[in-house]
Every structure is written in structure tokens, then in C-alpha cells.
Amino acid sequence: MTTTPGPVQDTSAVFVGMPSFPVAARSALENTQQRRALRQATHTIRDKRASVVAEVPEWEALRVAGAAAKDEALAHLGDYLEQLETTLVANGATVHWARDAAEANRIVLDIVRAKGVDEVVKVKSMATQEIELNEALEAAGVNAWETDLAELIVQLGHDRPSHILVPAIHRGRGEIRDIFRREMAAVGRPAPEDLTDDPAGLAEAARLHLREKFLRAKVAVSGANFAVADTGTLVVVESEGNGRMCLTLPETLVSVVGIEKVLPSWDDLAPMLQLLPRSSTGERMNPYTSMWSGVHDGDGPSEVHVVLLDNGRTHVLADRLGRQALRCIRCSACLNVCPVYERTGGHAYGSVYPGPIGAVLNPQLRGTTSDVDKSLPYASSLCGACFDVCPVRIDIPELLVELRGRVVDQEGRTAESTAMAAAAWVLSDPKRLARAQRAATAAGRLLGDRTVRAVPGLGAWSDARDVPTPPTETFRQWWARERGEEPR
Amino acid sequence: MSARDDILARVRGATADVTTSPGERRPAPVPDAPAERAATLSLFAETVADYRAQVVRVGPDAVADAVAGALREHGCTTAVVPSGLDPAWVRAVAAAAEVLAETEVTSDAALDAVDAVVTAAALGVATTGTVVLDHGPDQGRRALTLVPDTHVCVVRSRQVVHDVPEAVARLRPQPGRARPLTWVSGPSATSDIELERVEGVHGPRTLVVVLVDDETEAGR
Numbered sequence: 251m252t253t254t255p256g257p258v259q260d261t262s263a264v265f266v267g268m269p270s271f272p273v274a275a276r277s278a279l280e281n282t283q284q285r286r287a288l289r290q291a292t293h294t295i296r297d298k299r300a301s302v303v304a305e306v307p308e309w310e311a312l313r314v315a316g317a318a319a320k321d322e323a324l325a326h327l328g329d330y331l332e333q334l335e336t337t338l339v340a341n342g343a344t345v346h347w348a349r350d351a352a353e354a355n356r357i358v359l360d361i362v363r364a365k366g367v368d369e370v371v372k373v374k375s376m377a378t379q380e381i382e383l384n385e386a387l388e389a390a391g392v393n394a395w396e397t398d399l400a401e402l403i404v405q406l407g408h409d410r411p412s413h414i415l416v417p418a419i420h421r422g423r424g425e426i427r428d429i430f431r432r433e434m435a436a437v438g439r440p441a442p443e444d445l446t447d448d449p450a451g452l453a454e455a456a457r458l459h460l461r462e463k464f465l466r467a468k469v470a471v472s473g474a475n476f477a478v479a480d481t482g483t484l485v486v487v488e489s490e491g492n493g494r495m496c497l498t499l500p501e502t503l504v505s506v507v508g509i510e511k512v513l514p515s516w517d518d519l520a521p522m523l524q525l526l527p528r529s530s531t532g533e534r535m536n537p538y539t540s541m542w543s544g545v546h547d548g549d550g551p552s553e554v555h556v557v558l559l560d561n562g563r564t565h566v567l568a569d570r571l572g573r574q575a576l577r578c579i580r581c582s583a584c585l586n587v588c589p590v591y592e593r594t595g596g597h598a599y600g601s602v603y604p605g606p607i608g609a610v611l612n613p614q615l616r617g618t619t620s621d622v623d624k625s626l627p628y629a630s631s632l633c634g635a636c637f638d639v640c641p642v643r644i645d646i647p648e649l650l651v652e653l654r655g656r657v658v659d660q661e662g663r664t665a666e667s668t669a670m671a672a673a674a675w676v677l678s679d680p681k682r683l684a685r686a687q688r689a690a691t692a693a694g695r696l697l698g699d700r701t702v703r704a705v706p707g708l709g710a711w712s713d714a715r716d717v718p719t720p721p722t723e724t725f726r727q728w729w730a731r732e733r734g735e736e737p738r
Numbered sequence: 739m740s741a742r743d744d745i746l747a748r749v750r751g752a753t754a755d756v757t758t759s760p761g762e763r764r765p766a767p768v769p770d771a772p773a774e775r776a777a778t779l780s781l782f783a784e785t786v787a788d789y790r791a792q793v794v795r796v797g798p799d800a801v802a803d804a805v806a807g808a809l810r811e812h813g814c815t816t817a818v819v820p821s822g823l824d825p826a827w828v829r830a831v832a833a834a835a836e837v838l839a840e841t842e843v844t845s846d847a848a849l850d851a852v853d854a855v856v857t858a859a860a861l862g863v864a865t866t867g868t869v870v871l872d873h874g875p876d877q878g879r880r881a882l883t884l885v886p887d888t889h890v891c892v893v894r895s896r897q898v899v900h901d902v903p904e905a906v907a908r909l910r911p912q913p914g915r916a917r918p919l920t921w922v923s924g925p926s927a928t929s930d931i932e933l934e935r936v937e938g939v940h941g942p943r944t945l946v947v948v949l950v951d952d953e954t955e956a957g958r
Binding site for chain 2: 251252253254255256257287290291294295308311312315318321322324325326327328329330331332335340341346347348349353397398399400403416418419422423426449450452453456457460461464465481482483489490491492494495497498499509514516517519520521523524527531533534535536537538539540541542543544546548549550558560564565567568570573
């Protein structure tokens with residue numbers, strides 16, 4: 251039976267009008283300091299990952315189990331979502347459904363307003379970044395305090411995240427010290443007078459700055475790494491303890507969860523809790539994992555809300571090949587091994603999802619109409635490293651090729667497709683080929699050893715590549731000369 | 739149409755090609771490496787220490803000394819204890835610090851002024867060096883093991899399982915009686931600044947795991 255896709259995601263205000271990937275990447279490529287930092291960071295994490303993955307002899311079987319759990323959830327997503335709703339409600343949680351970003355933001359804002367507060371503390375969450383919840387809350391006069399250290403650095407620096415796991419990967423310690431000194435006082439406890447660029451001191455400054463917010467906040471907003479359908483349990487993995495603070499201290503907790511975060515069964519946590527930390531931070535286990543099943547009397551928030559978010563996911567889900575991208579558990583291993591990401595960083599991807607997974611997810615969530623989404627499937631050398639490290643076996647190279655095909659089909663006749671059609675015509679007939687080769691070798695003799703840097707009409711190809719100078723003699727001509735046989 | 743019905747209709751439309759039924763899949767088999775009990779316990783002590791948590795291995799008679807010693811070593815003069823903590827351990831805490839009952843420290847701000855917390859645990863995981871809290875009576879509500887800067891956690895050796903799947907199987911929430919769970923692997927940490935690891939951001943910066951060898955041949 252054929253599938254019916256849901257609507258695509260609207261490109262959010264922040265990313266509307268983004269230029270294509272190669273254009274957006276240009277300034278990052280010229281920033282040598284950032285390139286050095288990115289190289290250092292991505293190589294450090296990828297090495298850590300490789301060493302902890304090597305400790306697990308059954309790693310490949312775990313990947314298969316992880317992919318199978320997500321595939322089961324996605325194939326029967328309707329059933330598991332209904333089950334999740336039932337178990338969450340039985341555990342005392344309130345479940346909301348949001349078709350898109352605007353609806354999700356409205357739901358969260360209504361809850362915040364009902365509590366009569368003008369601030370929330372936030373756990374790092376890709377879903378709330380995707381819907382630009384902070385911007386929506388701020389527009390309504392509600393301060394949203396990011397509490398993950400890197401997110402705090404990004405927020406105080408009026409900046410955008412550039413990595414899923416380490417959003418401030420593009421900032422050096424000196425820049426961070428300057429941001430803390432300049433910005434902290436305006437929004438709470440100022441940075442200590444004697445703050446240096448020592449990472450321990452910077453972390454201490456963040457601890458002190460945020461503690462008063464944790465102790466004061468009445469409402470917290472989180473995402474979830476997993477939502478277990480058969481037990482009604484949400485799971486958040488983190489390192490710093492800011493997640494635990496937000497999930498435990500405020501009276502009201504709102505979690506915005508993409509519908510693809512569902513796991514069918516509690517038992518599926520067994521592979522997932524092994525796959526995610528080792529793939530993500532390169533640790534055997536992340537420092538803190540919190541699991542809560544609705545409201546727990548006398549412990550933690552007395553009001554627990556869960557907002558289940560579509561926002562383009564049902565569009566991706568309808569694609570039999572493309573739906574595997576929804577298995578993604580946002581570990582960011584594919585970013586750290588990608589030769590393209592390592593050089594460009596995350597901003598050029600025009601989305602909160604950068605790197606190889608962003609290159610396949612964004613054009614599927616948003617469609618391939620904008621400049622950036624059309625260009626993303628090409629932001630890859632197709633080396634395949636991303637598939638090798640993906641803990642849930644998303645075949646990113648296969649999806650990239652498929653998406654390139656779609657972009658080409660949708661673009662219709664271009665200089666490139668005309669050239670390809672002409673080449674096919676020439677190559678399909680030996681006489682035509684021989685004539686073309688005689689022309690090419692004549693051109694080669696004319697050009698000598700000069701390099702052809704650009705060919706009019708083939709901008710996309712020749713921008714990034716030099717055209718090889720045609721040889722003065724082809725193999726077939728050489729064969730005929732040496733063996734005295736006329737080329738057919 | 740409500741958002742709920744709309745989204746569920748979209749999901750069903752998007753998966754109209756699926757011909758299997760939910761639950762038909764058999765969980766993918768993951769081979770299990772059998773482990774010697776003694777090796778599991780040593781591994782647990784090693785992996786916990788790897789996170790720069792402090793590990794103290796003691797016999798059942800030496801728990802009190804280990805707990806008091808840890809509090810003294812880290813200069814803790816006040817310590818909060820959950821209501822169901824082993825009375826012998828509470829006496830040990832009292833020998834080193836002023837004891838505050840969980841019920842005495844009701845506000846988060848008051849908790850913030852306490853130096854340490856001493857608890858039991860629900861489970862230990864050897865391959866990952868993880869202590870799992872289910873916040874039962876001997877562990878206290880979640881805030882207790884979060885806000886104070888030092889956490890002394892007593893894990894009985896019979897609570898240590900070998901790997902994550904074993905832990906997940908034991909911790910499955912019971913319908914209607916689900917407990918919140920906190921998996922703790924070392925002290926709070928961040929690598930957000932140039933990927934340099936810093937121990938201690940918001941959670942306890944000092945974690946002491948007292949591993950009690952209380953296993954007998956028939957004990958498990």
C-alpha cells in the first residue's frame with residue numbers, strides 16, 4: 251500500500267533565507283582558528299569513542315538491536331504513541347500533542363502562564379531548539395535559562411549552537427571567559443572578578459551563576475532521549491547535573507518530545523543505554539541518567555506535562571527509505587567522523603541538526619525547496635564513515651545519494667544534466683566517441699600544461715574542481731598507433 | 739480534528755505500507771559474556787574509580803568507619819540522611835558530622851547549605867561503573883543526592899550486576915508503583931570547554947562509593 255506523507259516542517263525564522271551550504275561554509279573555511287579547534291575536538295571525541303566501543307565485543311549485535319528497536323517503534327508508531335499516552339496518563343502525567351512548532355510553543359507558553367511565572371530553567375534539548383521555544387517564550391516576556399554549560403555559553407554569547415553534543419565547540423576558553431565577564435551580570439549572578447580562562451574556574455562560575463536559578467525556578471522545560479511506551483517512562487541522559495536539577499527541583503516539568511523518541515519496551519533501554527553514551531561522549535556511561543514515570547509522590551515535580559511533537563516527522567516517516575533517519579538518537583558520532591563537518595563546522599548546515607545526519611534529516615523534514623536544503627545532500631564526500639559509527643545503523647550515504655537524485659529530478663534541465671545527456675549520446679556510439687576524442691586531444695595539444703579552472707555553465711562542478719587538461723593522445727589512439735590497427 | 743487525532747492519522751497514513759503487527763519482532767539477540775563473580779566486583783571497583791570517584795572496598799564490619807572516614811576526609815561537618823538508612827550507618831555519620839534527617843531539610847535552599855549526603859543504592863553495574871538509585875527509603879528523594887556537594891553511597895556487593903541489560907531487567911518499573919531512577923556514573927562532569935574534562939558542575943563534585951563485600955556462598 252502507498253503511504254501518505256504528513257506536511258513538511260516550516261523552516262524556522264532563524265534559518266529562513268539561508269544560503270546554500272558551500273556559500274555558507276566559505277567563511278568557516280577561512281577561519282583557521284576555528285578549523286584548528288574543530289579538528290582537535292572532533293578527533294578527541296572520535297578517538298575516545300573508538301576506544302570504548304572496542305571494549306564491547308558484541309557492539310555490532312548491539313547496533314542491530316538498537317536499529318531493530320527503533321524500526322519496530324517507527325513501523326507501528328501509531329500503536330506505540332497511543333500506548334505511551336495511556337501509560338503516561340496512568341502515571342499522572344498530562345499529555346499534549348503538537349502538529350508543528352507554533353502549536354508546541356503555544357502549549358508550553360500556556361502552561362508557563364497558568365503557573366504565573368516569567369522564567370523557566372531548561373535542560374539541553376534538540377526538540378526545543380528545533381521549535382525555537384526560547385525565542386517564542388522571550389517574545390511573550392518569559393525568560394528561558396539554558397543550564398547546560400555549552401548552551402549557556404551559546405545563549406550568553408547571543409550565538410548559535412554548532413554541534414549536537416558540544417554546542418560551543420567553536421568557542422575557545424578565552425572567548426568563553428570574555429562572554430561570562432561581559433554577559434552574566436545582566437541576567438543574574440555576575441562572573442567572579444578574578445575569572446580566568448581556566449576551564450575549572452569557568453565551570454565554577456557557571457555553577458554559581460545557575461544555582462540561584464535552579465533553587466528559584468518553578469517551571470522546567472526538557473526534552474527526552476527516550477520515551478518508553480510500555481512503562482510510561484521518560485529518560486534524559488546528561489553529564490553535568492543541570493538536567494537532574496531541572497527534572498527534580500521545580501514544581502512543574504514540561505517535556506517536549508519528538509514522536510520518534512518512542513521505544514516500544516523498557517527492555518529496549520538495554521541496547522540504547524550502551525549505544526548512546528559510548529557513541530556520544532565516548533564514555534562507558536554518561537555521569538547522570540534520569541528516568542521518571544509521570545508524577546512520583548513526594549519526590550520531584552508535582553505536575554508533569556509531555557508534549558508529543560510532529561513538526562515534519564510524519565513527512566519523513568512516509569518515505570520507506572528515508573524513515574530510517576528517524577532512528578537517530580542524536581549522539582553526534584557522525585559529526586565527529588565527517589571530513590566535511592570537521593572543516594566547515596555546524597553553522598553552514600542551516601539547522602539545529604548539523605553534520606551528516608543533518609544533511610539527510612533537514613531536506614526530509616523541510617523538503618528540498620530552499621537553497622540550503624537543496625544543497626545539503628551534496629555536503630558529503632560519501633566516504634561512509636558516518637554509517638560505520640552510527641549506533642542505530644542509519645545508512646546516511648545511501649540516503650544522501652537518494653536525496654541527490656530527488657534534487658536533480660526536481661530541478662529539471664540544467665547545464666549539468668544537458669552535459670550529462672550529451673555525454674551519454676557520445677559514449678553510446680564508438681564512432682561518435684572517436685570523433686569526440688580527436689577533438690579533445692586537439693584541444694589538449696592546444697592547452698599544453700595549462701590548468702582549466704572553470705568551465706562556463708558548469709559552475710557547481712568547476713567551482714570546487716580543476717578540470718583535467720585533455721591528454722594529447724587517448725588510449726585508443728595510442729593502441730592504433732602502436733598496433734597499426736585503425737580504431738573502429 | 740484535534741491535534742492528537744490529526745497526528746495519529748498522519749502517522750497511520752505514513753505507515754500504511756507496514757504489513758506486520760506490533761510486537762511481532764523478537765528482540766534481537768545480543769550475546770552475553772559470562773563473568774566470574776569476583777571479576778565482576780573488581781571490575782565494578784575499577785570502572786567506578788575510572789571516573790575519578792573514590793572507591794572504598796570494605797568488609798561488613800568496616801562500613802561505619804569507611805563512611806565516617808569519607809566525611810572527615812572531605813571536611814563535611816553536616817550530612818543529611820534518608821529516613822530508611824541503616825541505623826548503624828547513621829551512627830557512623832554522627833561520629834563524623836552533624837546528622838540531619840531527610841524530614842528536617844525540607845526546602846531545596848536548606849539542602850543547599852548541607853555539606854554531604856549518605857545513602858544506600860539500588861544497584862551497581864560493573865561494566866559501566868554505575869550506581870543506580872531508585873530513591874527508596876534508604877536513598878531518599880532525588881534532591882537529597884543532588885544538591886549537597888558530597889555524596890557517600892554505600893553499595894552492597896550483592897547489589898552489583900555485571901552489565902547494563904541485567905540492570906535494566908532488574909529495574910523494570912512496576913505498574914502503579916514506578917520509582918524514579920537516577921543512574922550515577924562518577925561525579926558530575928563537563929567537557930564543554932575545549933573538551934577538557936572538569937569534574938563537578940551542578941551535581942555532587944565528590945562521589946565516594948563504599949563497596950561492602952557482604953556476599954557469602956549462599957548469599958546471592
